[in-house]
Amino acid sequence: MPISEFSVIYRYFSSLGSGDAVDLSVGDDCAILRLQEGERLATSVDTMVAGVHFFPDSFPEDIGFRAVSAAASDLAAMGARPLGMTIALTLPEADELWLNAFSQGLATAVTQYQLPLVGGDTTHGPLAVCVQVMGALPMNQALLRGGASVGDRVYVSGTLGDAAGALAFLQEQWQPEPDHAEFLLNRFNRPLARLELGCGLLGLASAAIDISDGLLADAGHVAAASGVRICIDTDLLPLSEALRSRGCKETILRWALTGGDDYELCFFLPADAAAPPGCTSIGHVEAGAGVDCGMEIDIPAGYQHFSD
Ligand code: ADP
Ligand code: MG
Secondary structure, three states, rough: OOOOOHHHHHHHOOOOOOOOOEOOOOOOOOOOOOOOOOEEEEEEEEEEEEOEEEEEOOOOOHHHHHHHHHHHHHHHHOOEEEEEEEEEEEEEOOOOOHHHHHHHHHHHHHHHHHHOOOEEEEEOOOEEEEEEEEEEEEEEOOOHHHHOOOOOOEEEEEEEEHHHHHHHHHHHOOOOOOOOOOOHHHHOOOOOOOOOHHHHHOOOOEEEEEEEOOOHHHHHHHHHHHHOOOOOOOOHOOOOOOOOOOOOOHHHHHHHOOOOOOEEEEEEOOOOOOOOOHHHHHHHEEEEOOOEEEOOOOOOOOOOOOOO
C-alpha cells in the first residue's frame, strides 16, 4: 500500500534532527537553530538531479550521503561550524525500500558531520535532492575566495582526480584492478566534506574554495576574486595510487586538474606556514590573472547547466 507524505516524513526524516544548536526540529513550520554570542549564519544550497548529478540507479545510501557531502563541502570551504540542514526531496514514488536506504545514507552523514536534519519538504516528481546547509561563523572571520595574495602558497587536501577516474571507470573507459576500482568508486560515491579542516583554517588561510568543478576551474574562481595569478606545479599534485595505476600521465593529469566531484579544499597560506596534515602544497600566487599549470589544457568553466 502506498504511504502518505506525512508517513514518509515521520518514518524516514524525523529522527535525524537533534544537535547542540537545535532548539526546534522537524514537525513545525520552521526549525529554530541557535547561534552563539558573536556568531553569524553561513548558508548554502545544492541540488542533485537524477541523470544530471548522479546515476538514477545509484545505491540510495550513496545518493543521500553524497548529496549531504556536496552541500556540507561549501560550509567547509567557508570555515563554518555545522549547525544543521534542511532537505527538499522530490520523489517519483514513495518506495519504502529506497527511502529506508536513502535515509540511512543521510543518517551516516548526519553523524559524520554533526549536521542534524532539521526540516525539509517532500514532493512528487522526477528524483531530485536539494540540501540546504547552515553553519556558524565568528562575526569577523570567514574563508573567502577573494583573499589570496601574492606570495601565498597554494594547498589542496586529500588526492585529486579520483572521482573523475571513477566516472571514467563507470563509463567503461578503463578497467582498474579490483581494489583500485573499489577505492575510486568509494571516492566518487562517498566524498568527504572537509569540515574539520575548514574550521581549522579559519584565521590562518587567506582564501579557500572547495573543488567541486575541478581544480583549474575552482582555482580560477579564486584567482578572479582575489585579482591574482595562481601557478600550479603539476609534479606536486597529490595523486592516489589507484589513479596512478591508469598509467597514462596525460589522462591522469587531466582528471586531477579538471575532474569535478572530489570535494577537497583548495586553500592559500602565507609562504612560511606549515602544511596541515593530509594537505599538499601545489603551487604559489603571483601578480597577474588566471591559473597557470604549465601545460596546454582547456580550462573548463565547470559543468554549465544551460550551455549547448
Ligand atoms: P509545511 O506545509 O508547513 O511546509 P510540511 O508538511 O511540508 O510543512 O512538512 C512538515 C514538517 O516536516 C516540517 O517541519 C518540515 O520541515 C518537515 N519535512 C518535510 N519534508 C522533509 C524532509 N524530506 N526531510 C526533513 N524534514 C522534512
Ligand atoms: Mg512544505
